[in-house]
Amino acid sequence: MKKLLIFALFLLGLGWAISNFSGLATRGTYDSIVLDFKESLGKAQIEQEIQAIARQYQVTPHLNSAFSGSDNVYLIKGNGVLLNTLRHSHLARATEFIEPAYIYSIPEIISATPEPGSQGLTAPASAESPAIRPQIGAPNDPDYHKQWNFRAINIEAAWSETHGQGITIAVIDTGISPVPDLQQTQFVKGYDFVNDREDATDDNGHGTHVAGTIAQSTNNHLGVTGIAYEAKLMPLKVLSAEGGGTTADIAEAIKFAADNGADVINMSLGGGGESQLIKEAIDHAHRKGIVLVAAAGNANQNSASYPARYPRVIGVSALDAMGNKAPYSSFGAGVDISAPGGSTADGNVAGGILQNTLDPQTGHSLFAAFQGTSMAAPHVAGVAALVKATGVSNPDEVAEVMKQAALKVKDDGLNHFGSGKLDAAAAVKLATQGKITFRDFFRWLRDNGYLNPRFWIDGGAVALLPKLAMVLGSYLLAFLLRNYLPFTAPLAWGLVTGSSGLFFLRCISLFDAPQWPLRLLGSSIPELGGAIQGSSVLNPIFASVLVPVGLLALFWGHPRAKWFAIGSTLGVAACLLISALVSPTLVWLGEGMVARLFLLVNALLCFGLARLAVSDERRTA
Amino acid sequence: MSIQVKGTIDRQGFGPGTWALVTESGETYELHTVPDELKHAGLTVKVSGQVKKDVMTFAMIGPVLEVQGFEILNS
Structure with missing residues (x-):
C-alpha cells in the first residue's frame, strides 16, 4: 500500500513537472514562420499554394535564402x-x-553611459543594476589598455573562470562614492564610522579609488575595469577627509563587516x-571565514605596519610597472605577497594605478593614477574574492591558494615580495583544481600560537632540502675521514657552521628590528658574503677554500x-658541492x-685540505 | 606624547596627496590638522605636536604628528 502511494505521488510529481516544463521552444522569440513544403509537390503546385497564402493572409512568402529553393x-x-492558423489549415x-x-543571439552586453551630473556625492547606487555579462578576451572599457597592473596579474585568464559573483568585499577606507564607473557595481549597506551615519560616501577619493580596483564596473564601455x-x-x-582614523573605529568596522555578510575585507591603511581591539576584531572576522587583506605601508621600512602585520591578515607589498619593489613599499616581516601598487615618482602618471575616483576639492568624478601599497592590497582582495567565488571558503585556504599560485x-x-607576485x-x-596543501610548516607553527606574534616566521626564506643536504653531506664527508676524526662538539659545530649555519634563524624576523644579525647567524661560511645585504647569491671570496685556509691557520x-x-x-666542502x-x-x-666549476673545484680543495689537516694531525699526534 | 620636530614640509603622493615633515635625519612624519600656513612644500619648520599612536592612515609614511604649534624657520 505504502509503495503504491509513493508511486502515485511520483507520477503526480512527474506530471506536474512535465506540465510546468516550459521547454526550449517557448524561450525563443520569433517574428517569422518557416514553411517546408513536401518535395512530392510539383513546382507549379507549390507556386499556387504560395500565392494562395499571400492573398489569404496578406503576407509575402519568400525563400529563406538562395539555397532554400531545392x-x-x-x-x-x-x-x-x-502559426496556429496555418497548422490547422x-x-x-x-x-x-x-x-x-x-531568433538566436549572443547575449547582449549592457552598456552604461553616465548621466550628466551623476558624479554627485549621494548614496551609492543600490544593488539593483543588471548584471554585466562576461565576454571573452579584453573588456570593452576604453582605458583598459592603460591598466598595466591587471595584465601584470593575468586577470583576463582569471575572468574566463569567474568575476566574483556572490562575494561581498568590505572596503574599510575613506568611504566610496558612486562615481560613473561604479554605476553598475553592486553595493550592500555600509556605515560611516567617522560621522556615525549609514551614508558612507567618500570625501577624499582614496576609498573610491581602492573600491575601483576591486570592482570597477567592467564591460560598460566606460573608463577602466575592476578585478571582481x-x-x-x-x-x-x-578615515576622515584628511586620511586618518582611530583604531577604535577601524575595529568596529571590521566587526561590522564580519557581522553583515562580508567575505573579504580590504584595509588600505596602517600605522x-x-x-588589542583590532586584533580581537580580526580574530572575530577570521573565525567567521573572512579573508583579511592589508597594505604593508609606504615608509620603505623593514617590517609591515599594523594591521598588515597581525597574524591572519595578508600583508601586501607594492610592485612598480617593471615588477620591482616600488620605492616606497615597506617590506620584510609581515609581507605575505606582492601586487602592483605602481609608482608615480617624477610625475610618471602612466606608472600609477588608474581608477575612477573623485576630486576631493570639487567632489567631481575623475580618473586618477595613484600609487601606494594602498593600491596593491585591493588587487589581492579582488583576487581573494575571485578565489572565494570558485568555492574555496576557508580564509586560510584562500590565502594559501594565492601564495602558492604567486610568481616566485x-x-x-x-622579503620584498613575500611568497611572490600575485597571479590571478x-x-x-x-x-578550481582544489589541490591545496599547507606546506608552510613554519607559518602553521606561528598561527597555532607556538611563537610570540612579535616574531615573523617566513617559511619561504630558506630552501629546506638543500640545507638538510648540506648538513648531511658534511657529516658524510666527516664519515669518510672517520678513522682520523674525534666526533666532538667543536667538530660538530664546525660542520654546521661550514655547511648550513643555524639556517632556521633566517626564517625569523623581529618586527622593527634590523634583520641582518639573525641573517648572519643563520648563514653558513660560504653564505656570509651576502648575509648583511640579504642576498642569497654567493660571493666567491667566501664561497671558496680561502676562509677554511684562514681558519685552519688561525686555530691550528x-x-x-x-x-x-x-x-x-x-x-x-659540502655546502659548495x-x-x-x-x-x-x-x-x-x-x-x-664557470660558477659550477668554481664551486666544484673549491669543494674538492676543501675536502683535500681537511684530509691533509687530519692526516697531519694524526702523524704529529 | 608631545614632541618638537624640525624638518622640511613635503607633499607626498599617496592618495590625493599627504602633508609630511621630513627631518634632517630622514625620518618622515605624517602631519595631521595641518594649518594652511604649513601647506607649502619646501618650508623649513619646527613643529610641536602629539604623535598619535591610535590613528591609522592610508598614507602610511610614518608616525602621525598632530600639529599643535609651529614656527617657520625659512621658506
Whole structure:
C-alpha cells in the first residue's frame, strides 16, 4: 500500500513537472514562420499554394535564402496566431512542417553611459543594476589598455573562470562614492564610522579609488575595469577627509563587516601601534571565514605596519610597472605577497594605478593614477574574492591558494615580495583544481600560537632540502675521514657552521628590528658574503677554500678549536658541492658552467685540505 | 606624547596627496590638522605636536604628528 502511494505521488510529481516544463521552444522569440513544403509537390503546385497564402493572409512568402529553393523552405512574417492558423489549415498536409523561425543571439552586453551630473556625492547606487555579462578576451572599457597592473596579474585568464559573483568585499577606507564607473557595481549597506551615519560616501577619493580596483564596473564601455566586478562592495568609512582614523573605529568596522555578510575585507591603511581591539576584531572576522587583506605601508621600512602585520591578515607589498619593489613599499616581516601598487615618482602618471575616483576639492568624478601599497592590497582582495567565488571558503585556504599560485621571486633575501607576485589566473586555476596543501610548516607553527606574534616566521626564506643536504653531506664527508676524526662538539659545530649555519634563524624576523644579525647567524661560511645585504647569491671570496685556509691557520695551535676549523672545512666542502649541483649562482661569475666549476673545484680543495689537516694531525699526534 | 620636530614640509603622493615633515635625519612624519600656513612644500619648520599612536592612515609614511604649534624657520 505504502509503495503504491509513493508511486502515485511520483507520477503526480512527474506530471506536474512535465506540465510546468516550459521547454526550449517557448524561450525563443520569433517574428517569422518557416514553411517546408513536401518535395512530392510539383513546382507549379507549390507556386499556387504560395500565392494562395499571400492573398489569404496578406503576407509575402519568400525563400529563406538562395539555397532554400531545392528544399522548398519558405519564410513568411507572422506571429503565434498565424502559426496556429496555418497548422490547422490544409497547408498542414502540403508541408513537412510549419514552425517558428526562432531568433538566436549572443547575449547582449549592457552598456552604461553616465548621466550628466551623476558624479554627485549621494548614496551609492543600490544593488539593483543588471548584471554585466562576461565576454571573452579584453573588456570593452576604453582605458583598459592603460591598466598595466591587471595584465601584470593575468586577470583576463582569471575572468574566463569567474568575476566574483556572490562575494561581498568590505572596503574599510575613506568611504566610496558612486562615481560613473561604479554605476553598475553592486553595493550592500555600509556605515560611516567617522560621522556615525549609514551614508558612507567618500570625501577624499582614496576609498573610491581602492573600491575601483576591486570592482570597477567592467564591460560598460566606460573608463577602466575592476578585478571582481560582479562582486558586491560594502563601503565602511573610518578615515576622515584628511586620511586618518582611530583604531577604535577601524575595529568596529571590521566587526561590522564580519557581522553583515562580508567575505573579504580590504584595509588600505596602517600605522599606529598594536591594538588589542583590532586584533580581537580580526580574530572575530577570521573565525567567521573572512579573508583579511592589508597594505604593508609606504615608509620603505623593514617590517609591515599594523594591521598588515597581525597574524591572519595578508600583508601586501607594492610592485612598480617593471615588477620591482616600488620605492616606497615597506617590506620584510609581515609581507605575505606582492601586487602592483605602481609608482608615480617624477610625475610618471602612466606608472600609477588608474581608477575612477573623485576630486576631493570639487567632489567631481575623475580618473586618477595613484600609487601606494594602498593600491596593491585591493588587487589581492579582488583576487581573494575571485578565489572565494570558485568555492574555496576557508580564509586560510584562500590565502594559501594565492601564495602558492604567486610568481616566485628567486633572490628575495629581504622579503620584498613575500611568497611572490600575485597571479590571478594561477590562483583561480589552483582554486578550481582544489589541490591545496599547507606546506608552510613554519607559518602553521606561528598561527597555532607556538611563537610570540612579535616574531615573523617566513617559511619561504630558506630552501629546506638543500640545507638538510648540506648538513648531511658534511657529516658524510666527516664519515669518510672517520678513522682520523674525534666526533666532538667543536667538530660538530664546525660542520654546521661550514655547511648550513643555524639556517632556521633566517626564517625569523623581529618586527622593527634590523634583520641582518639573525641573517648572519643563520648563514653558513660560504653564505656570509651576502648575509648583511640579504642576498642569497654567493660571493666567491667566501664561497671558496680561502676562509677554511684562514681558519685552519688561525686555530691550528689550539687543541679544541682546530677541530672546529677542520669541521668547518668539511662543512664548506659540502655546502659548495650542493650549491654546485643545485644553484650555482655567484657574484661576478654568474650562474653558468664557470660558477659550477668554481664551486666544484673549491669543494674538492676543501675536502683535500681537511684530509691533509687530519692526516697531519694524526702523524704529529 | 608631545614632541618638537624640525624638518622640511613635503607633499607626498599617496592618495590625493599627504602633508609630511621630513627631518634632517630622514625620518618622515605624517602631519595631521595641518594649518594652511604649513601647506607649502619646501618650508623649513619646527613643529610641536602629539604623535598619535591610535590613528591609522592610508598614507602610511610614518608616525602621525598632530600639529599643535609651529614656527617657520625659512621658506
